[in-house]
Amino acid sequence: MSYAVNLVLTGQRVLVVGGGAVAARKVTGLLEAGAVVTVVAPDAVPELADDPDVRWHRREYRRGEAASYRLVFTATSDPAVNAQVARDGRAANVFVNSADDPSNCSFTLPAVVRRGNLQLAVSTNGRSPAFAAWLREQLEAAYTDAHARLLDLLGEVRSEARARFGTSELPGWADVIDDDLLAAVAAGRDDEARARVRTALGLAHVAQHVAHEAAP
Numbered sequence: 001m002s003y004a005v006n007l008v009l010t011g012q013r014v015l016v017v018g019g020g021a022v023a024a025r026k027v028t029g030l031l032e033a034g035a036v037v038t039v040v041a042p043d044a045v046p047e048l049a050d051d052p053d054v055r056w057h058r059r060e061y062r063r064g065e066a067a068s069y070r071l072v073f074t075a076t077s078d079p080a081v082n083a084q085v086a087r088d089g090r091a092a093n094v095f096v097n098s099a100d101d102p103s104n105c106s107f108t109l110p111a112v113v114r115r116g117n118l119q120l121a122v123s124t125n126g127r128s129p130a131f132a133a134w135l136r137e138q139l140e141a142a143y144t145d146a147h148a149r150l151l152d153l154l155g156e157v158r159s160e161a162r163a164r165f166g167t168s169e170l171p172g173w174a175d176v177i178d179d180d181l182l183a184a185v186a187a188g189r190d191d192e193a194r195a196r197v198r199t200a201l202g203l204a205h206v207a208q209h210v211a212h213e214a215a216p
Helices: 021-032 079-092 129-142 145-165 179-186 190-201 203-214
Strands: 013-017 036-040 054-057 071-074 095-098 111-115 118-122
Touching: 013 021, 021 036, 021 071, 071 079, 079 095, 111 129, 111 145, 118 129, 118 145, 145 179, 145 190, 145 203, 179 190, 190 203
Parallel strands: 013 036, 013 071, 036 054, 071 095
Antiparallel strands: 111 118
Protein backbone atom coordinates (compact mmCIF):
# COMPACT_ATOMS: atom_id res chain seq x y z
CA MET A 1 0.00 0.00 0.00
CA SER A 2 1.33 3.45 -0.93
CA TYR A 3 1.45 6.53 1.29
CA ALA A 4 -0.59 9.49 0.01
CA VAL A 5 0.97 12.97 0.12
CA ASN A 6 0.62 16.41 -1.49
CA LEU A 7 4.00 17.69 -2.67
CA VAL A 8 4.93 21.37 -2.45
CA LEU A 9 6.83 21.89 -5.72
CA THR A 10 7.00 25.67 -5.88
CA GLY A 11 10.45 26.58 -7.19
CA GLN A 12 11.57 22.94 -7.32
CA ARG A 13 13.44 21.55 -10.34
CA VAL A 14 11.48 18.77 -12.07
CA LEU A 15 12.57 16.75 -15.10
CA VAL A 16 10.17 15.31 -17.67
CA VAL A 17 11.69 12.80 -20.09
CA GLY A 18 9.62 12.64 -23.24
CA GLY A 19 7.96 15.21 -25.47
CA GLY A 20 4.59 13.79 -26.46
CA ALA A 21 1.00 14.42 -25.39
CA VAL A 22 1.38 12.48 -22.13
CA ALA A 23 4.46 14.50 -21.24
CA ALA A 24 2.58 17.71 -22.04
CA ARG A 25 -0.20 16.78 -19.59
CA LYS A 26 2.37 16.11 -16.87
CA VAL A 27 4.07 19.45 -17.56
CA THR A 28 0.79 21.37 -17.37
CA GLY A 29 0.10 20.08 -13.87
CA LEU A 30 3.67 20.67 -12.74
CA LEU A 31 3.66 24.28 -13.94
CA GLU A 32 0.35 24.87 -12.17
CA ALA A 33 2.05 23.62 -9.00
CA GLY A 34 4.86 26.15 -9.45
CA ALA A 35 7.60 23.71 -10.44
CA VAL A 36 10.58 24.70 -12.59
CA VAL A 37 10.25 22.21 -15.46
CA THR A 38 12.89 20.86 -17.82
CA VAL A 39 11.92 18.59 -20.71
CA VAL A 40 14.41 16.23 -22.35
CA ALA A 41 13.28 14.81 -25.69
CA PRO A 42 14.51 14.77 -29.31
CA ASP A 43 11.12 16.10 -30.42
CA ALA A 44 8.26 17.79 -28.59
CA VAL A 45 4.63 18.64 -29.29
CA PRO A 46 3.96 22.36 -29.81
CA GLU A 47 2.52 22.75 -26.29
CA LEU A 48 5.99 21.98 -24.94
CA ALA A 49 8.22 23.32 -27.69
CA ASP A 50 6.53 26.72 -27.70
CA ASP A 51 6.01 27.13 -23.95
CA PRO A 52 8.33 29.88 -22.61
CA ASP A 53 7.99 28.44 -19.10
CA VAL A 54 9.54 25.12 -20.12
CA ARG A 55 13.24 24.54 -20.63
CA TRP A 56 13.51 22.05 -23.48
CA HIS A 57 16.73 20.09 -24.15
CA ARG A 58 16.29 18.75 -27.67
CA ARG A 59 18.17 15.46 -27.25
CA GLU A 60 18.03 11.99 -25.72
CA TYR A 61 18.15 11.44 -21.98
CA ARG A 62 21.69 11.21 -20.62
CA ARG A 63 22.57 8.59 -18.05
CA GLY A 64 22.71 10.00 -14.53
CA GLU A 65 21.04 13.35 -15.16
CA ALA A 66 18.02 12.48 -13.03
CA ALA A 67 20.23 13.17 -10.00
CA SER A 68 20.10 16.90 -10.73
CA TYR A 69 16.37 17.15 -10.07
CA ARG A 70 13.95 16.99 -7.16
CA LEU A 71 11.42 14.86 -9.04
CA VAL A 72 11.45 13.04 -12.38
CA PHE A 73 8.76 11.87 -14.80
CA THR A 74 9.25 9.66 -17.82
CA ALA A 75 6.69 9.62 -20.60
CA THR A 76 8.37 7.69 -23.38
CA SER A 77 7.53 4.52 -25.28
CA ASP A 78 11.05 3.17 -24.79
CA PRO A 79 11.30 0.67 -21.89
CA ALA A 80 15.08 0.96 -21.89
CA VAL A 81 14.92 4.71 -21.29
CA ASN A 82 12.30 4.29 -18.56
CA ALA A 83 14.43 1.65 -16.83
CA GLN A 84 17.57 3.80 -17.01
CA VAL A 85 15.80 6.82 -15.54
CA ALA A 86 14.38 4.63 -12.76
CA ARG A 87 17.86 3.25 -11.95
CA ASP A 88 19.31 6.75 -11.89
CA GLY A 89 16.53 7.89 -9.60
CA ARG A 90 17.09 5.06 -7.14
CA ALA A 91 20.83 5.70 -7.11
CA ALA A 92 20.31 9.40 -6.34
CA ASN A 93 17.31 9.01 -3.98
CA VAL A 94 15.14 10.91 -6.46
CA PHE A 95 11.52 9.81 -6.89
CA VAL A 96 10.57 8.76 -10.43
CA ASN A 97 7.20 8.23 -12.09
CA SER A 98 7.11 6.34 -15.37
CA ALA A 99 3.85 6.69 -17.31
CA ASP A 100 2.05 3.36 -17.78
CA ASP A 101 5.13 1.52 -16.50
CA PRO A 102 4.59 0.72 -12.79
CA SER A 103 7.70 -1.44 -12.48
CA ASN A 104 9.81 1.68 -13.05
CA CYS A 105 7.85 3.92 -10.65
CA SER A 106 8.83 4.93 -7.14
CA PHE A 107 5.53 6.82 -6.89
CA THR A 108 2.21 6.81 -8.73
CA LEU A 109 -0.19 9.62 -9.55
CA PRO A 110 -3.83 9.68 -8.44
CA ALA A 111 -6.74 10.83 -10.56
CA VAL A 112 -7.55 14.30 -9.22
CA VAL A 113 -10.63 16.51 -9.12
CA ARG A 114 -9.84 20.18 -8.45
CA ARG A 115 -12.31 22.77 -7.30
CA GLY A 116 -10.31 25.84 -6.31
CA ASN A 117 -8.25 24.90 -3.26
CA LEU A 118 -10.19 21.67 -2.87
CA GLN A 119 -8.49 18.58 -4.26
CA LEU A 120 -10.03 15.11 -4.29
CA ALA A 121 -7.67 12.30 -5.24
CA VAL A 122 -8.47 8.73 -6.28
CA SER A 123 -5.75 6.10 -6.32
CA THR A 124 -5.91 2.42 -7.21
CA ASN A 125 -2.27 1.87 -6.22
CA GLY A 126 -1.45 1.58 -9.90
CA ARG A 127 -3.81 -1.38 -10.41
CA SER A 128 -6.31 0.29 -12.76
CA PRO A 129 -5.90 3.90 -13.95
CA ALA A 130 -9.11 3.47 -15.96
CA PHE A 131 -11.09 2.71 -12.80
CA ALA A 132 -9.53 5.72 -11.06
CA ALA A 133 -10.56 7.90 -14.02
CA TRP A 134 -14.13 6.57 -13.82
CA LEU A 135 -14.32 7.33 -10.11
CA ARG A 136 -12.95 10.80 -10.78
CA GLU A 137 -15.85 11.43 -13.16
CA GLN A 138 -18.28 10.51 -10.38
CA LEU A 139 -16.59 12.97 -8.04
CA GLU A 140 -16.57 15.70 -10.68
CA ALA A 141 -20.35 15.43 -10.89
CA ALA A 142 -20.83 15.37 -7.12
CA TYR A 143 -18.48 18.17 -6.08
CA THR A 144 -19.03 21.67 -7.45
CA ASP A 145 -17.64 25.17 -7.22
CA ALA A 146 -19.87 25.65 -4.18
CA HIS A 147 -17.65 23.22 -2.30
CA ALA A 148 -14.63 25.32 -3.22
CA ARG A 149 -16.34 28.53 -2.06
CA LEU A 150 -17.35 26.87 1.20
CA LEU A 151 -13.76 25.76 1.73
CA ASP A 152 -12.52 29.35 1.29
CA LEU A 153 -15.15 30.64 3.72
CA LEU A 154 -14.17 28.03 6.32
CA GLY A 155 -10.52 28.91 5.83
CA GLU A 156 -11.25 32.57 6.53
CA VAL A 157 -13.12 31.80 9.74
CA ARG A 158 -10.43 29.33 10.80
CA SER A 159 -7.82 32.10 10.54
CA GLU A 160 -10.07 34.37 12.58
CA ALA A 161 -10.48 31.68 15.25
CA ARG A 162 -6.73 31.11 15.46
CA ALA A 163 -6.11 34.84 15.85
CA ARG A 164 -8.80 35.15 18.52
CA PHE A 165 -8.21 31.99 20.56
CA GLY A 166 -4.66 31.00 19.64
CA THR A 167 -5.96 27.80 18.05
CA SER A 168 -8.50 26.74 15.45
CA GLU A 169 -9.06 23.30 16.99
CA LEU A 170 -12.52 24.05 18.36
CA PRO A 171 -15.42 21.64 18.98
CA GLY A 172 -17.95 23.62 16.93
CA TRP A 173 -16.56 22.50 13.58
CA ALA A 174 -18.03 19.01 13.82
CA ASP A 175 -21.59 20.29 14.14
CA VAL A 176 -21.61 23.27 11.80
CA ILE A 177 -20.30 21.76 8.56
CA ASP A 178 -23.25 20.06 6.90
CA ASP A 179 -25.45 20.05 3.80
CA ASP A 180 -27.39 23.11 4.95
CA LEU A 181 -24.18 25.15 5.20
CA LEU A 182 -23.20 24.06 1.68
CA ALA A 183 -26.68 24.92 0.39
CA ALA A 184 -26.41 28.43 1.82
CA VAL A 185 -23.11 29.01 0.00
CA ALA A 186 -24.45 27.47 -3.21
CA ALA A 187 -27.38 29.91 -3.07
CA GLY A 188 -25.03 32.86 -2.60
CA ARG A 189 -25.89 33.39 1.08
CA ASP A 190 -22.26 33.62 2.17
CA ASP A 191 -22.93 36.09 4.99
CA GLU A 192 -25.50 33.75 6.49
CA ALA A 193 -23.12 30.80 6.25
CA ARG A 194 -20.24 32.77 7.73
CA ALA A 195 -22.38 33.96 10.63
CA ARG A 196 -23.48 30.42 11.37
CA VAL A 197 -19.88 29.18 11.48
CA ARG A 198 -18.73 32.08 13.64
CA THR A 199 -21.58 31.43 16.07
CA ALA A 200 -20.75 27.72 16.30
CA LEU A 201 -17.13 28.52 17.14
CA GLY A 202 -17.97 31.18 19.72
CA LEU A 203 -16.58 33.99 17.60
CA ALA A 204 -19.87 35.87 17.39
CA HIS A 205 -20.15 35.87 21.20
CA VAL A 206 -16.61 37.20 21.54
CA ALA A 207 -17.27 39.96 19.02
CA GLN A 208 -20.45 41.01 20.86
CA HIS A 209 -18.59 41.02 24.19
CA VAL A 210 -15.80 43.17 22.77
CA ALA A 211 -18.32 45.59 21.27
CA HIS A 212 -20.13 45.82 24.61
CA GLU A 213 -16.87 46.51 26.46
CA ALA A 214 -15.95 49.24 23.97
CA ALA A 215 -19.32 51.00 24.26
CA PRO A 216 -19.23 54.30 26.24
